[in-house]
Amino acid sequence: MSNIVLEFPPGFEDYAWEVEAKGWLPGVVAVIQGRRYSLTVYDPARLTQDVEDALKSGRVFLERNLVVVASVTREHIASAIQQIVQTGRVGDLQSDQG
Structure with a gap:
């Protein structure tokens, strides 16, 4: 991940267990070759729940730079970003710059 830097929300290490349990983490920033990408990370169960809730309420579910991982952990997020880069x-x- 030499061209990739991941920035997690402040204090993430203190509540990482809670994030994993909730299955959702906004505010992850991936810096890839100098460009910043603000990401929202979900696990499949929480994503399904949020999509269903939105649709039941008559809303559309829309999330920019949505990344879905098996479990919302630092390791799974890093692996997903690495895969995104490796697969082009x-x-x-x-990007945040537009």
Whole structure:
């Protein structure tokens, strides 16, 4: 991950267990080749729940730079970003610069 820097929300290490249990983490920033990407990370169960809740309320579910991982942990997030870079999918993300 030499061209990748991950920035987690302040104090993440103190509540990482809670994030994993909730299955959702906004505010992760991936810096890839100097470009910043603000990400929201979900696990499949929480994503399904939030999508269903939105639809039941008559709303659309929309999330920019959504990344879905098996479990919302530092390791799974880092692995997912590495995979995005290795497979050339960075272009599917929208950078903070526009």
